[in-house]
Amino acid sequence: MAENKKPFQLDKETLVIIGVACLVFLWTVDRIFSAKGPKEEEPGKPNAERMEIREEPKKVEKANVPLATGKEPIDKIFIQSGCAACHTIPGIVAARGREGPKLELGTNARKRLADPNYQGRANTDWEYVQESILNPGVYIVKGYRDHVMPRWYGQKLSAEALDKIIQYLLKIEEV
Ligand code: HEC
Structure with missing residues (x-):
């Protein structure tokens, strides 16, 4: 009764392949975005140092010093x-x-x-x-x-x- 099979019905194997493909795609997207983040800094510039620069300078009240x-x-x-x-x-x-x-x-x-x-x-x-x-x-x-x-x-x-x-x-x- 193979003719009864709906043309777009997916079997388990195909679903697994699509699932894996999706995961690979998401992982790739994640790598691309995280490459812009702190993980891929220029060599020789530790993250901590960069973060310090990003920190707001502490405001001190002159009168209290x-x-x-x-x-x-x-x-x-x-x-x-x-x-x-x-x-x-x-x-x-x-x-x-x-x-x-x-x-x-x-x-x-x-x-x-x-x-x-x-x-x-x-x-x-x-x-x-x-x-x-x-x-x-x-x-x-x-x-x-x-x-x-x-x-x-x-x-x-x-x-x-x-x-x-x-x-x-x-x-x-x-x-
Ligand atoms: C701009 C100048 C100036 C500065 C700065 C200054 N003084 Fe004086 N000081 C004086 C003058 C003038 C007198 C004398 C007039 C009076 O008795 O107020 C005096 C008096 C004193 C006396 C009394 C002395 C005595 O023989 O009875 C003390 C103690 C004293 N000063 C300590 C200090 C200390 C400690 C500092 C710093 C934290 C200081 N002064 C900063 C000018 C200054």
């Missing part, structure tokens, strides 16, 4: 923060500034607190040094002017940097 994090060595902290440009600081070779007084707080913090003109809030040497960095207008060292030393160190120094500065300055005695 500290002058010093406190991880730097002490001389770097004084230089990066600008103190060295205005102050002479014994032990810091680059600190030869003359805009402000020579920093010898191991001797002078006590003297400032004892000055009858002192009207700040500090009770200890440590507090005096901290106050004169964060709030320079509170007490003006005799012979110097107010509004020369910046008033924004509170926003520009990390707590760690500030602590290191104070610790260092309190060790300097007048000679």
Whole structure:
């Protein structure tokens, strides 16, 4: 009864062949497209490097960048923060500034607190040094002017940097 066979009826074998042909076709298309992707980069240019270039540069708020994090060595902290440009600081070779007084707080913090003109809030040497960095207008060292030393160190120094500065300055005695 071969005549009853519909002309377009497909037997199993033909279906398998068509199926395999489809798979081969899809695989070829996939290879062609993936060839444009990162798999076939120029030799010598690792993917990671290219991806880094594609990354958006991180946006940093300028105002939040500290002058010093406190991880730097002490001389770097004084230089990066600008103190060295205005102050002479014994032990810091680059600190030869003359805009402000020579920093010898191991001797002078006590003297400032004892000055009858002192009207700040500090009770200890440590507090005096901290106050004169964060709030320079509170007490003006005799012979110097107010509004020369910046008033924004509170926003520009990390707590760690500030602590290191104070610790260092309190060790300097007048000679
Ligand atoms: C643009 C110049 C300038 C810069 C920068 C500056 N200072 Fe001063 N500083 C001064 C002047 C001027 C005075 C004196 C007037 C006063 O007492 O506010 C002073 C006073 C001080 C005093 C009080 C000194 C004393 O003998 O009582 C300290 C402490 C001090 N500065 C620390 C610092 C530190 C730490 C930095 C950096 C983080 C710094 N200064 C940056 C100009 C500067």
